[in-house]
Amino acid sequence: MTWKAAANAAFRFFRRGIAVPFNSTIRRCIARLLKQASAIAALAIVACTTIHAQATSFDDAVALFAARSFADSEQAVGQLQISGNPQAYSIISALRDGRLYADDDTKKVFIKAADGKITDAATGQPVATMPDVAGVVRLNNRLRRTVEAALGNLTLLSPDVTTRLQAAQSVFKNHDSAALPLVDAALKTETNETVKRALAVARAAIVLFKSDASEAEKLDAVAAVKARGDQEALALLSSLPGDLSPAVARGATSAMASIKSNLALWSTVQDAWYGISLGSVLLLAAIGLAITFGVMGVINMAHGEMVMLGAYTTFVVQDAIRTYQPAMFNYSLLIAVPLAFLVAGIIGVLVERTIIRFLYGRPLETLLATWGLSLVLQQAVRTIFGPNNREVGNPSWMSGAFELGQITITYNRLWILCFSLAAFTILLAMLRYTRLGLEMRAVTQNRRMAASMGIATSRVDALTFGLGSGIAGIAGVALSQIDNVSPNLGQSYIIDSFMVVVFGGVGNLWGTLVGAFTLGIANKFLEPVAGAVLGKIAILVLIILFIQKRPRGLFALKGRAVDA
Amino acid sequence: MRHTLTRSLDRSATTFLLIVAGAGILLPLSNLLLPASSPLHVPTYVMTLFGKYVCYAVLALSIDLIWGYCGILSLGHGAFFALGGYAMGMYLMRQIGPRGVYADPVLPDFMVFLNWKTLPWYWYGFDMFWFAILMVVLVPSLLAFCFGWLAFRSRVTGVYFSIITQAMTYALLLAFFRNDFGFGGNNGLTDFKDLLGFNVQASGTRAALFATSCLLLALSFLMCRAVVRSKLGKILIAIRDAESRTRFLGYRVESYKLFVFTLSACIAGLAGALYVPQVGIINPSEFAPGNSIEAVIWVAVGGRGTLVGAALGAVVVNYAKTLFTSGALAPYWLFMLGALFILVTLLLPKGLVGTWYAWREGRQRAALSLDADSAAFEDSGVKPHMAE
Numbered sequence: 001m002t003w004k005a006a007a008n009a010a011f012r013f014f015r016r017g018i019a020v021p022f023n024s025t026i027r028r029c030i031a032r033l034l035k036q037a038s039a040i041a042a043l044a045i046v047a048c049t050t051i052h053a054q055a056t057s058f059d060d061a062v063a064l065f066a067a068r069s070f071a072d073s074e075q076a077v078g079q080l081q082i083s084g085n086p087q088a089y090s091i092i093s094a095l096r097d098g099r100l101y102a103d104d105d106t107k108k109v110f111i112k113a114a115d116g117k118i119t120d121a122a123t124g125q126p127v128a129t130m131p132d133v134a135g136v137v138r139l140n141n142r143l144r145r146t147v148e149a150a151l152g153n154l155t156l157l158s159p160d161v162t163t164r165l166q167a168a169q170s171v172f173k174n175h176d177s178a179a180l181p182l183v184d185a186a187l188k189t190e191t192n193e194t195v196k197r198a199l200a201v202a203r204a205a206i207v208l209f210k211s212d213a214s215e216a217e218k219l220d221a222v223a224a225v226k227a228r229g230d231q232e233a234l235a236l237l238s239s240l241p242g243d244l245s246p247a248v249a250r251g252a253t254s255a256m257a258s259i260k261s262n263l264a265l266w267s268t269v270q271d272a273w274y275g276i277s278l279g280s281v282l283l284l285a286a287i288g289l290a291i292t293f294g295v296m297g298v299i300n301m302a303h304g305e306m307v308m309l310g311a312y313t314t315f316v317v318q319d320a321i322r323t324y325q326p327a328m329f330n331y332s333l334l335i336a337v338p339l340a341f342l343v344a345g346i347i348g349v350l351v352e353r354t355i356i357r358f359l360y361g362r363p364l365e366t367l368l369a370t371w372g373l374s375l376v377l378q379q380a381v382r383t384i385f386g387p388n389n390r391e392v393g394n395p396s397w398m399s400g401a402f403e404l405g406q407i408t409i410t411y412n413r414l415w416i417l418c419f420s421l422a423a424f425t426i427l428l429a430m431l432r433y434t435r436l437g438l439e440m441r442a443v444t445q446n447r448r449m450a451a452s453m454g455i456a457t458s459r460v461d462a463l464t465f466g467l468g469s470g471i472a473g474i475a476g477v478a479l480s481q482i483d484n485v486s487p488n489l490g491q492s493y494i495i496d497s498f499m500v501v502v503f504g505g506v507g508n509l510w511g512t513l514v515g516a517f518t519l520g521i522a523n524k525f526l527e528p529v530a531g532a533v534l535g536k537i538a539i540l541v542l543i544i545l546f547i548q549k550r551p552r553g554l555f556a557l558k559g560r561a562v563d564a
Numbered sequence: 565m566r567h568t569l570t571r572s573l574d575r576s577a578t579t580f581l582l583i584v585a586g587a588g589i590l591l592p593l594s595n596l597l598l599p600a601s602s603p604l605h606v607p608t609y610v611m612t613l614f615g616k617y618v619c620y621a622v623l624a625l626s627i628d629l630i631w632g633y634c635g636i637l638s639l640g641h642g643a644f645f646a647l648g649g650y651a652m653g654m655y656l657m658r659q660i661g662p663r664g665v666y667a668d669p670v671l672p673d674f675m676v677f678l679n680w681k682t683l684p685w686y687w688y689g690f691d692m693f694w695f696a697i698l699m700v701v702l703v704p705s706l707l708a709f710c711f712g713w714l715a716f717r718s719r720v721t722g723v724y725f726s727i728i729t730q731a732m733t734y735a736l737l738l739a740f741f742r743n744d745f746g747f748g749g750n751n752g753l754t755d756f757k758d759l760l761g762f763n764v765q766a767s768g769t770r771a772a773l774f775a776t777s778c779l780l781l782a783l784s785f786l787m788c789r790a791v792v793r794s795k796l797g798k799i800l801i802a803i804r805d806a807e808s809r810t811r812f813l814g815y816r817v818e819s820y821k822l823f824v825f826t827l828s829a830c831i832a833g834l835a836g837a838l839y840v841p842q843v844g845i846i847n848p849s850e851f852a853p854g855n856s857i858e859a860v861i862w863v864a865v866g867g868r869g870t871l872v873g874a875a876l877g878a879v880v881v882n883y884a885k886t887l888f889t890s891g892a893l894a895p896y897w898l899f900m901l902g903a904l905f906i907l908v909t910l911l912l913p914k915g916l917v918g919t920w921y922a923w924r925e926g927r928q929r930a931a932l933s934l935d936a937d938s939a940a941f942e943d944s945g946v947k948p949h950m951a952e
Contacts, residue, residue, distance in 0.1 A: 299723045365638045365909040372905020379898035498727045533738045538733040548718045
């Protein structure tokens with residue numbers, strides 16, 4: 001080994017372990033220094049005193065691979081792991097992938113990258129060629145396990161936050177006491193709060209399973225695991241060895257009880273969130289139906305197909321954007337919403353003018369005719385787009401999720417909730433403040449009187465039907481984000497939407513809102529108890545029983561005109 | 565005037581019964597007695613196909629009874645049909661006995677497959693034919709009675725009723741799809757062997773089933789006709805046309821509705837029971853809401869409130885369906901069906917038979933008034949009286 005290599009290794013270690021003046025971003029380092037002055041000073045002393053020893057031990061460890069024996073390799077991996085050298089990770093991963101070569105004569109070790117580039121393992125410097133005598137360092141199963149564990153531990157020091165977090169989680173799960181010094185080292189340098197917490201909990205897990213840890217340490221560890229408070233913490237506590245001191249065992253039991261009750265609470269919150277999310281979907285699907293049914297007394301069985309048309313509009317928009325303007329993909333939904341409203345709305349007006357207009361006063365026939373229409377629309381879409389599911393992508397701002405306490409909230413569900421509430425509010429405002437809204441309300445309350453006052457009821461009918469269908473279309477845009485876009489998309493929502501309308505009552509949008517969220521939440525709370533299918537059946541039965549009490553729904557219109 | 569209308573109904577009813585009886589006798593005879601080479605020979609599969617149509621016709625009759633005469637549009641009548649079918653299917657499953665794939669003497673194959681050890685209690689008794697037939701009648705009637713009692717009592721009418729019946733059949737669809745429900749789950753009941761000791765695949769049994777279906781059609785027709793022509797039937801029509809007014813006249817509307825709804829479900833159940841041995845399978849898709857709505861359109865095509873029309877519509881639409889879905893036109897069948905829904909409701913609200921009646925009535929009326937006109941012309945001075 002050359003002095004240059006040693007110096008280089010030392011330099012790298014220095015730079016990695018304690019970021020001092022060599023770092024180009026000095027200001028950040030100074031800030032960090034000021035923040036953690038004491039910790040770093042302490043570590044610096046340790047590092048400086050051991051630096052020579054470490055550097056040589058690192059190089060010796062690397063050279064051990066050249067011995068070509070499994071035992072030596074294992075020892076080398078163990079030493080590399082605790083060396084804290086930034087090269088350690090790439091060396092060990094190269095060993096795992098069979099890309100690590102060693103030259104017996106010079107005791108030099110090389111890494112062959114996947115693209116064929118050769119680097120010196122000890123220094124990380126590129127090397128032009130490898131000596132011909134160099135051979136692959138071999139592995140056996142036992143060594144492979146050691147390598148995997150070492151890699152898991154080593155990623156604790158990875159520059160990438162997610163990798164560090166995952167490594168901390170994996171240490172928490174396997175609570176291997178060998179990782180303790182590494183975790184301690186990582187804890188000292190860690191700056192990210194989340195990772196720091198994860199590391200602390202991982203350390204606690206190790207301490208709990210370490211037989212020679214003191215009782216006080218273990219109690220602290222129990223408290224730390226309790227603070228984590230999720231399913232995994234519970235699993236860890238329940239798998240604790242039996243030889244704990246009584247105080248620790250008591251602490252663990254009470255921690256488990258508190259975690260359990262906490263988790264039960266969170267699971268209720270989670271169910272409620274799922275329920276609200278389902279409710280928002282139902283609201284979107286049912287709100288247009290409520291308008292057409294409420295104002296015109298028309299049961300539109302093709303409503304689900306309007307939803308489907310909206311979803312297919314989204315697909316077409318995304319397809320066009322992918323072909324012509326891939327950069328615009330994130331805006332695809334913003335373009336799709338008005339287009340879907342127009343497409344479904346125009347088809348709605350056409351349907352009203354050509355079919356439904358002739359069937360006023362014959363609700364049962366309207367139901368049949370619109371059912372026929374739904375068959376035609378479905379088959380038309382099937383003919384044009386094929387019977388299979390179509391791929392509709394999530395824009396980046398709608399994909400992913402975030403954690404809130406112990407529950408995970410996906411962005412697309414959250415956006416759909418906001419979207420449905422926005423649609424509801426806009427519709428409500430429209431009914432309340434615009435002329436069309438006024439006319440629609442008048443027609444709902446008393447068609448003949450409205451006509452006598454000079455409202456063109458048939459025009460209002462056409463616009464109402466167009467509006468209801470248009471809203472179904474934008475519901476389709478939202479549903480395309482969480483459901484399969486297929487010709488059958490609408491059918492799966494139609495019965496549920498009807499249930500919402502029947503439950504909430506017609507002629508009042510608030511009824512639809514309350515109905516949708518009640519049914520959504522009730523459904524999700526019944527699901528864990530009774531299973532998805534039985535839960536749904538239970539809901540249907542409950543609605544049938546509910547109708548006994550209030551045949552016209554929760555928010556029924558009152559008055560003489562209702563029965564007409 | 566009224567006299568001629570009754571006579572025309574009578575004549576069509578007689579024609580209808582004659583056709584049904586003729587088909588019920590001639591088709592099986594031709595199938596069994598004539599050699600396969602004869603041009604008049606009816607192959608077994610054609611007979612079975614028509615047997616299916618006849619069962620559909622009975623279902624259509626049951627729907628016409630409530631929709632055409634009482635104004636109750638049930639979008640869940642397929643559920644009663646399927647329940648009757650399941651009861652019969654359970655009997656047929658029990659008849660398989662040890663001949664199943666797993667050769668269990670008591671448990672049907674799917675239960676052995678699901679690792680069930682004993683027969684669920686609701687399968688008891690289905691090894692006896694009379695019990696199965698009793699259930700075929702009782703289960704749909706009981707469901708209809710409970711459902712109707714709840715619905716009519718709280719005055720759920722019109723589209724609301726249609727929607728909750730649709731929800732009912734949807735709920736049953738979901739339930740029967742479940743394996744642990746004990747009715748074969750997704751696959752349903754199939755692979756039948758014997759019916760009353762006769763092989764269900766044999767032509768003789770098929771012929772007998774066809775004849776029985778025709779008999780059931782004739783009997784249900786006579787029964788529905790008896791109901792709608794009685795005083796009870798007049799009240800049903802009154803309920804259809806003005807429910808509140810009938811109520812105010814002192815009739816207990818909900819009792820009438822409940823009676824006719826239950827009767828209708830019972831007929832639908834019987835139709836399902838005869839349907840299953842002929843098609844050889846019953847599975848949850850029979851509960852699909854789409855099926856029930858399709859049955860309603862048969863009635864609409866034939867003519868609601870005519871009974872004969874309902875049966876005719878079922879046969880015509882299903883014949884067209886077989887014709888279209890088997891050939892190159894298969895992708896267009898749904899367009900056809902959808903267009904049928906729209907066009908019939910828009911252009912032919914009385915259906916085929918109803919339009920035919922109206923046309924004949926119009927012609928007779930015209931003839932009458934022509935007579936009256938000419939009489940008035942000859943005997944001037946007396947003002948011509950229009951009929952009625």
